[in-house]
Amino acid sequence: MPKISRGFHALCIASIMTFLLAPVILVFPISFSADAYVAWPPSAWSTRWYVALLHNEEMVTAFRNSLIIAACVTAITLIVAMPAAVALTRWNFLGRDALTSLFTAPLLLPSIVLGLAILVIFAGYGLVGSWPGVIIGHLVITLPYALRVLITGLSTMPAFVEDAAGTLGADPWRVFRRITLPLMTPALVASAALAFIVSFDEVVISLFIAGTQLKLLPVSLYHYVESWTDPLVAAVSALLVLGTLGIVLIVERAIGFGKAVSK
Amino acid sequence: MYLEVESLEKRYGHFAPSVSDLSFSLGQGELLGLLGPSGCGKTTTLRMISGLVQATSGKIKVGGQDVTRLPTYRRNMGVMFQSYALFPHMTIAENVAFGLQMRKARHADIAKRVESALAMVHLSGVAERKPRELSGGQQQRVALARALVIEPDILLLDEPLSNLDAKLRDNMRGEIRDIQQRLRMTTVFVTHDQTEAMAICDRIIVMNRGKLEQIGTPHDIYENPATPMVAEFVGRINRLEGQWRSDGAIAVGDSLLQVKDGGGTGRVLIMIRPHRIDLGAWGTASAGSAEENTIAGTIRHVTYVGDTFQYEVATTGGLLQVEKATSSMADPFQPGDAVTLRWKTRDTLTFSTEIAG
Amino acid sequence: MTVSTVDADARSGGGRLLLTLLLPIIFVNVIAFIAPVANLVAMSFREATATGSMKEGMDLATWSSLVGDAYYWSMLWRTIWIGALITLVTLVLSYPLALFVSRAEKAKALLIVLCISPLLISAVVRTYGWMVILGDQGFLPALLRSFNVTPPRLINSQLGVVIGMTEILMPYMILSLLSGFGKLDTTLEQAAETLGAGPLTVFRRIVLPLSMPGVLLGCLLCFVLAVSSFITPKMLGGGRVALLATEIYDQAIVTLNWPVAACLSVLILIVFGTALLFYGQLSKIVE
Ligand SMILES: Nc1ncnc2c1ncn2[C@@H]1O[C@H](COP(=O)(O)OP(=O)(O)O)[C@@H](O)[C@H]1O
Ligand SMILES: [Mg+2]
Numbered sequence: 001m002p003k004i005s006r007g008f009h010a011l012c013i014a015s016i017m018t019f020l021l022a023p024v025i026l027v028f029p030i031s032f033s034a035d036a037y038v039a040w041p042p043s044a045w046s047t048r049w050y051v052a053l054l055h056n057e058e059m060v061t062a063f064r065n066s067l068i069i070a071a072c073v074t075a076i077t078l079i080v081a082m083p084a085a086v087a088l089t090r091w092n093f094l095g096r097d098a099l100t101s102l103f104t105a106p107l108l109l110p111s112i113v114l115g116l117a118i119l120v121i122f123a124g125y126g127l128v129g130s131w132p133g134v135i136i137g138h139l140v141i142t143l144p145y146a147l148r149v150l151i152t153g154l155s156t157m158p159a160f161v162e163d164a165a166g167t168l169g170a171d172p173w174r175v176f177r178r179i180t181l182p183l184m185t186p187a188l189v190a191s192a193a194l195a196f197i198v199s200f201d202e203v204v205i206s207l208f209i210a211g212t213q214l215k216l217l218p219v220s221l222y223h224y225v226e227s228w229t230d231p232l233v234a235a236v237s238a239l240l241v242l243g244t245l246g247i248v249l250i251v252e253r254a255i256g257f258g259k260a261v262s263k
Numbered sequence: 264m265y266l267e268v269e270s271l272e273k274r275y276g277h278f279a280p281s282v283s284d285l286s287f288s289l290g291q292g293e294l295l296g297l298l299g300p301s302g303c304g305k306t307t308t309l310r311m312i313s314g315l316v317q318a319t320s321g322k323i324k325v326g327g328q329d330v331t332r333l334p335t336y337r338r339n340m341g342v343m344f345q346s347y348a349l350f351p352h353m354t355i356a357e358n359v360a361f362g363l364q365m366r367k368a369r370h371a372d373i374a375k376r377v378e379s380a381l382a383m384v385h386l387s388g389v390a391e392r393k394p395r396e397l398s399g400g401q402q403q404r405v406a407l408a409r410a411l412v413i414e415p416d417i418l419l420l421d422e423p424l425s426n427l428d429a430k431l432r433d434n435m436r437g438e439i440r441d442i443q444q445r446l447r448m449t450t451v452f453v454t455h456d457q458t459e460a461m462a463i464c465d466r467i468i469v470m471n472r473g474k475l476e477q478i479g480t481p482h483d484i485y486e487n488p489a490t491p492m493v494a495e496f497v498g499r500i501n502r503l504e505g506q507w508r509s510d511g512a513i514a515v516g517d518s519l520l521q522v523k524d525g526g527g528t529g530r531v532l533i534m535i536r537p538h539r540i541d542l543g544a545w546g547t548a549s550a551g552s553a554e555e556n557t558i559a560g561t562i563r564h565v566t567y568v569g570d571t572f573q574y575e576v577a578t579t580g581g582l583l584q585v586e587k588a589t590s591s592m593a594d595p596f597q598p599g600d601a602v603t604l605r606w607k608t609r610d611t612l613t614f615s616t617e618i619a620g
Numbered sequence: 621m622t623v624s625t626v627d628a629d630a631r632s633g634g635g636r637l638l639l640t641l642l643l644p645i646i647f648v649n650v651i652a653f654i655a656p657v658a659n660l661v662a663m664s665f666r667e668a669t670a671t672g673s674m675k676e677g678m679d680l681a682t683w684s685s686l687v688g689d690a691y692y693w694s695m696l697w698r699t700i701w702i703g704a705l706i707t708l709v710t711l712v713l714s715y716p717l718a719l720f721v722s723r724a725e726k727a728k729a730l731l732i733v734l735c736i737s738p739l740l741i742s743a744v745v746r747t748y749g750w751m752v753i754l755g756d757q758g759f760l761p762a763l764l765r766s767f768n769v770t771p772p773r774l775i776n777s778q779l780g781v782v783i784g785m786t787e788i789l790m791p792y793m794i795l796s797l798l799s800g801f802g803k804l805d806t807t808l809e810q811a812a813e814t815l816g817a818g819p820l821t822v823f824r825r826i827v828l829p830l831s832m833p834g835v836l837l838g839c840l841l842c843f844v845l846a847v848s849s850f851i852t853p854k855m856l857g858g859g860r861v862a863l864l865a866t867e868i869y870d871q872a873i874v875t876l877n878w879p880v881a882a883c884l885s886v887l888i889l890i891v892f893g894t895a896l897l898f899y900g901q902l903s904k905i906v907e
Contacts, residue, residue: 009716016717020790021734023749024741026759030752039757080648083641091638103645106653110848110892112865113885116872117656120663120882140652143645163315164348166335168362168413178361182352201742203851208872218744225748225855234752237745244740248733 024241031234038231049235059236062220066200069131069216073138073199074192077146080139081191085150086176100151104144114140115208122209129211137209138199145198146191153187154180186255193251197244264288265449266312266417271321273307280319281307282473292447294440296464298454300496304473305453306345309419312451314338325416336365341410345422347402349394355381355405356390362413380412381405383442400431407439411446418443418450424459436463457497461485469493491614494534500612501540503533503580513613516579518558521608527615534612537586542574545601554608562600572596576604664882674879682879696887699864702778703846706785710793710842711835713786718797719827722804732798739791747855750784751775754856776858784856785846792845793838800834832906840899847891864888 031049033042053059088100106114118137119128127133161183165175203218210216217240221233266289273282282304289295297305310316312323314335323331330338350358356377363373381387384404394402403423410418423439424432440463443450454460460467461481469476469484469492477489488494491502505515507527513520520533545559560578567589574585574596583604587595596602665678686692721731738746753759754774761771774780804827812822850865857866864884871881 012716013720016713017734019713020717020738020787022753023746023784023787024738025749026752027745027749037757038752038755040752040759040762080644084645087638087641093638099642103649106649108892109653109657110844110865110885110888112848112850112868113660113888114653114656116868116878116881116885117660118652119872120878121656121659136648136652139648143648147645158348158351159346160344160348161350163335164342164344164409165350165361166315167313167338167340167342168409169336169339169365170361171334171336174365179350197740201740201744203742203744207869218742221742221744221748222851222855225744225751229755233748237748240745241741244737248737248740 027234027237027241030231031238033231033234035231037229038234049231052232053235053239056232058215058220059217059224059232062215062217065215066217069134069138070196070200072131072135073142074195076135076139077142077195078188078192081143081146081150082188085147085154086180088147089151089154100147103147106140107144111141111202111204115205118205119208128209129213131214133209134206134214134216137205138202141202141205142195142198145194149191149194150184150187153184153190157183189251189254193247197247265291265293265326266451267322267324268312269322269324271308271311271323272319273304273311273316274319280473282311285321285470285473285475287468287475287478289449289451291449294443294450294452294463294465296452296454296460296467297470298457298460298467298496299470299476301455303470305455305470306421307473308470309342309421309451309453312417313340313342313419315342339413339416341413341415341418343406343410343418343420343423345425347394347406347426349402349405349409351394354391354393355386355397358394358405359409359412362409366413376412380408383411384408384438399426400435403427403435407442411442411448416449418448419453420450421453422455423452424454425456432459439463461497469496471496488534488612491532491534494612494614499537499584499586501535501537501583503535503583505531505533505580507531507615515558516581518579520556520558520611521553522611522613523609527613529615532614534614535583535606535610537573537584538571539606539610540583540585541605542576542585542587542596543603543605545603555605556608556611557603557605560602560604562596562598562602564598565596576602578604660882660885663878664886666879666882668877668879682883686880686883692884695862695864695867696891698862699847700891702782702861702863703843706782706789706846707839707842709782709786710789711839714790714793714797714838715835717790718794718801719831721794722798722801723806735794736791738787743788743849743851744855746788747784747852750780750787750852750856754780754783775856776860778857778861780856781853781861784852785849788849788852789842789845792841796838796841797831797834800831800837803833804830829906833903836899836902836906840895843895844892847895848888864891 030038030040030042032045032047033039034044034046034048035042084103088096088103115137118140122128122133122137127136157180162175162179165179166172170178201218203222206216206219207222210219217236221236225233268288269286271282271285272280274280285304285308287295297308299305307316311318314330314333318331321331322329325338350361353361359377359380360373363376368376377390378387381390384407386401386404386408389397389401394405397405403426407423420439424435427435436459439452442448443463452460452464461484464481466478466480467484468478471492477484477493479487479489484493485497488497494500503515505513505520507529508514508519511522511526513522513531513533515533558578558580560576560583562574563577563582564575566573570589572587572589574587576583576585585604662678664682665680667675667679667681669675717735721728721735724731751758755761756775758775760774764771772779774783808830809822809826812826817825847863848865850863850869853861853863854866854869857863864887868881868884868888871877871884
């Protein structure tokens with residue numbers, strides 16, 4: 001390729017990459033703005049919005065609630081998806097593929113439709129705005145992710161090691177404990193992280209079923225942006241980006257470590 | 264008999280059975296080969312014996328006790344998998360110790376037995392390594408040690424040598440036979456390689472399409488194959504078609520062949536191994552005797568492959584392959600030479616029932 | 621085939637154990653997926669009274685009032701064409717990037733993580749980032765002003781929605797394209813070059829046709845997500861860009877007319893089904 005066209009090519013790629021990452025990156029400088037509203041360039045720099053955030057009771061509560069919900073959802077997701085993944089990969093039965101598709105189908109449904117559907121039915125049982133209601137609502141979308149990751153993990157396990165353990169005298173439960181479980185640690189870590197992030201970030205379904213009583217961070221952010229234009233949300237966003245980065249790094253280390261163990 | 268298998272059958276779904284009507288028995292300390300082409304049901308048979316697959320019908324007995332419905336983990340059989348199936352997250356020592364831990368052996372006892380098992384397969388130095396840090400041959404020995412350390416009633420080996428390169432394969436073959444003899448271990452050895460089976464097995468079962476074709480010693484299988492399939496599977500062989508005559512001889516083209524225990528009517532399939540045929544220049548032949556068959560032919564094609572010449576000879580009965588050991592002298596025959604083919608009567612295999620194939 | 625399975629009836633009590641393992645997930649799916657969706661479809665055949673309560677019985681009243689209302693037709697049309705536009709822009713931007721990433725020799729893993737990781741960040745945060753960039757006092761207008769260009773209206777407009785949605789959906793498109801490029805063997809291109817094809821011909825005759833399955837999958841995914849997304853149009857459209865999804869939210873939460881919201885939901889599902897049918901047909905042609 002001629003030099004000029006190659007330079008142009010590189011410029012295009014760099015621009016597209018910038019476009020893709022711009023919104024995530026630009027919240028950082030804005031979060032340090034000293035202005036009372038979002039404006040570029042900020043007239044001065046400060047940490048006042050981080051301080052304001054600490055004193056914003058709604059945001060702090062919402063953050064705490066979101067953490068608790070995400071932790072519960074993650075735990076329940078694993079407890080529910082793990083046996084299901086084992087059943088769907090280790091048993092041969094009629095309708096197995098159909099069931100697998102059914103369990104991953106909620107991912108294909110628009111979350112606005114799912115949120116509305118859950119709202120309509122949960123409203124009748126007083127579950128809207130309740131902790132169990134929100135947790136169940138989130139489970140519907142975290143389960144398919146976790147199930148997929150776990151099924152992949154279980155079906156790409158080295159050939160016949162479970163059979164081998166059986167021939168050496170391990171009953172099915174001990175095969176699971178000593179062989180299957182350790183070998184699927186990477187998949188477990190990945191699905192836990194995914195469930196946590198999906199639940200913590202979920203906004204559409206939460207908007208419908210968290211109501212006004214149960215404050216969740218993405219919902220509170222959404223409502224805040226609707227009525228305020230100050231950089232407070234930029235401060236929250238910057239923290240969330242860093243938090244996500246942290247989780248990704250932890251998972252990378254855990255799975256990298258897990259892979260090293262299992263190879 | 265130590266291991267008895269009676270009319271074993273396995274169907275997966277509604278397909279034709281993968282194994283059917285399989286019966287055999289095995290004495291204590293015997294090494295039995297399970298030989299057959301890929302897909303003939305060897306692995307399925309082995310997995311039924313180990314309990315990893317439930318037999319659709321039939322019985323499996325070990326030492327007189329029916330184990331057909333016993334789950335794998337209560338059968339006490341040592342299994343070596345084709346892919347070795349070593350536990351990737353455990354060290355070599357932990358791999359070998361696993362079966363003993365399942366049997367709740369004492370700690371000190373486990374350490375001692377693991378050590379001696381690894382010594383037996385010459386792997387004492389690698390106990391603390393992970394399987395991925397070993398070569399294929401070493402992994403294979405670990406798999407063998409892991410299967411043997413539990414002192415299994417029966418050792419089951421599924422194509423244990425097929426992942427090794429040729430030289431290592433011959434070494435390991437001898438070693439497996441050695442250990443098996445030393446421990447007097449009743450063993451079933453699955454392979455699709457007839458040389459491997461011949462070399463180490465006391466008896467061999469040849470399987471085809473899920474059915475037993477023949478069971479016998481390597482010598483039996485080779486010299487007296489029960490079916491054309493067996494004859495073809497255990498070595499190169501010529502096929503000729505002929506017609507029984509009332510005097511017990513067979514007419515092939517315009518020649519007559521004698522057979523060792525003749526008799527029959529209608530068409531007959533004749534099989535002769537290429538290296539059992541002697542070639543002579545035309546005219547050196549005496550007429551066929553009761554001991555020997557002769558037939559005239561013309562050399563069509565000669566191939567030199569180092570230790571043998573392979574001749575393709577046209578006869579009135581059809582094309583025959585003939586194999587002759589080479590010597591330092593020049594190629595004795597050229598294409599177009601008229602020759603006499605000669606072979607022992609007892610090397611003439613006949614199959615009356617199956618012409619087809 | 622790496623792992624063996626058991627037949628359901630193979631172990632004693634195998635069937636019961638199987639059921640026990642599957643029961644929790646079945647329970648969650650029934651109460652929070654199957655029952656609600658079925659109930660929602662049923663809801664579309666009911667009718668709300670002026671007070672917001674529901675009339676008895678099921679009929680097509682809500683459906684027929686919707687079908688007779690030009691407002692909804694224009695909204696449906698707008699939703700579809702904005703969805704298609706977003707899909708197209710996303711494809712045009714993602715294709716070169718995905719191709720570059722799949723060919724990268726150095727730091728390929730890092731590039732892939734960079735392209736995909738925005739997925740892990742909440743849509744609210746990313747959309748907020750776009751408000752920071754596109755807002756009247758934002759980054760881009762400031763940049764344009766410094767070049768003495770009067771910025772167009774970027775936020776609270778369809779343009780803003782298209783820009784934001786494009787960025788939000790790019791990771792999905794890149795993922796699909798990468799899976800398609802995975803099958804692209806560079807030796808094929810080299811073979812074409814030895815046969816005398818120039819770079820453009822190689823792209824047109826080899827790369828593009830072979831990457832079509834990934835392109836189609838990415839387009840399906842992006843279109844479907846664009847049509848049903850609600851947060852970004854709401855935040856960047858500022859109430860001025862009425863789409864099916866935003867209308868569903870308004871009907872359900874503000875107006876509290878659930879039957880209308882249910883009808884619009886079913887409508888979105890119909891758009892989904894149609895897109896899937898198109899995808900199936902196009903895939904067959906591409907094969
Ligand atoms: N789990 C299974 N499901 C269905 N068919 C199988 C299964 N395992 C083996 N088979 C079939 O059974 C036959 C015998 O297979 P196998 O015992 O693996 O043969 P071999 O080990 O002699 O190569 C093959 O036709 C194979 O396709
Ligand atoms: Mg096999």
